[in-house]
Amino acid sequence: MKQTGHADVPVERGESTAIFRKLLVAVDFSKSSTAALAYAEDLTRLYASELVLTHVVSFVSASSPDAGALYIAPEIGQAMAEDLDQLANQLMQRGIKSRTILGEGLVADALEEIVQQEKPDLLMIGTHGAHGLERLILGSTAEAILRKVSCPVLTIGPGCTKITRKTLALQTILYATVLQHPSEAALRYAASLARAMHAHVEIVHAVDEIHEMSRREVDIELQSQTDMMADALKGSDGKASAHRVYGEPVEAIVYWAIKTKADLIVLGVERGRPLASFLPAGIAYRMICSAPCPVITLKHCCPAIS
Secondary structure, X not given: OEEEEEOOOOOOOOOOOOOOOEEEEEOOOOHHHHHHHHHXXXXXXXXXXXXXXXXXXXXXXXXXXXXXXXOOOHHHHHHHHHHHHHHHHHHHHOOOOEEEEEEEOOHHHHHHHHHHHHOOOEEEEEOOOOOHHHHHHHHHHHHHHHHHOOOOEEEEOOOOOOOOHHHHOOOEEXXXXXXXXXXXXXXXXXXXXXXXXXXXXXXXXXXXXXXXXXXXXXXXXXXXXXXXHHHHHOOOOOEEEEEEEEOOXXXXXXXXXXXXXXXXXXXXXXXXXXXXXXXXXXHHHHHHHHOOOOEEEEOOOOOOOO
16 A cells, blocks of 8 residues: 555634544445545544545446446556545645545455554445445445444445534434444444534434344333443433334334434444444444444444544
């Protein structure tokens, strides 16, 4: 990988203490990537973050982070680097300091290498939300990124159409899980965001009626999760409430996100296994495709916000 350039204009100071000190944005010049970059630009202004743009020249990188296997010639890679620098210059003209990194190799592997080098607080990507056969071909790289990259990954899906400066303040954070497979890392991450932002956390447990636990088991687990969240929020203005929702997990959680006007969904994914997560297989990607707000996914090893 190589550093390709930077813009030297100072960052406009945001109105909040920096929660996200460094943002890494995967750019592929697609419409979904543009949406992720716009969100990153606003976050940079709000939190006075450092912004790093990256593009991976890869056998699986052509027109989007979800692209299928295509060979990229060296001269095309150079053109991509120039386009990336042009984006940084455009940001500079809007008062945003940024720099660029060009990666090489398989998309998920290259991004993880950059993450290890840069130590960003978030990797940000966009996805178009393909379905059916197209999803099997184009969605595999996006899911590989969620599983492979060790830092939290914030994904902008096609349903994120009403993002405003108000939603960037993260007033309502939805922590989503199923009771059989809760992710403590994701729960604590949601709590740390809530502490920093004085936000409300909606703990939402999706219960598939086909595999429904007893009401007593559900209530015990809900109480355990609520107590853990309350302990993590102790001494702050952050608040939490817990809810049991029934039905197909994605539909139930997305419904609750819409109902509560959630600004962000946080959920845990399992690293390494194909299409695996702490929710039923493939649900993380389906959630991203359907969610009305950005989704942050975390592995066990992801740190909490400091």
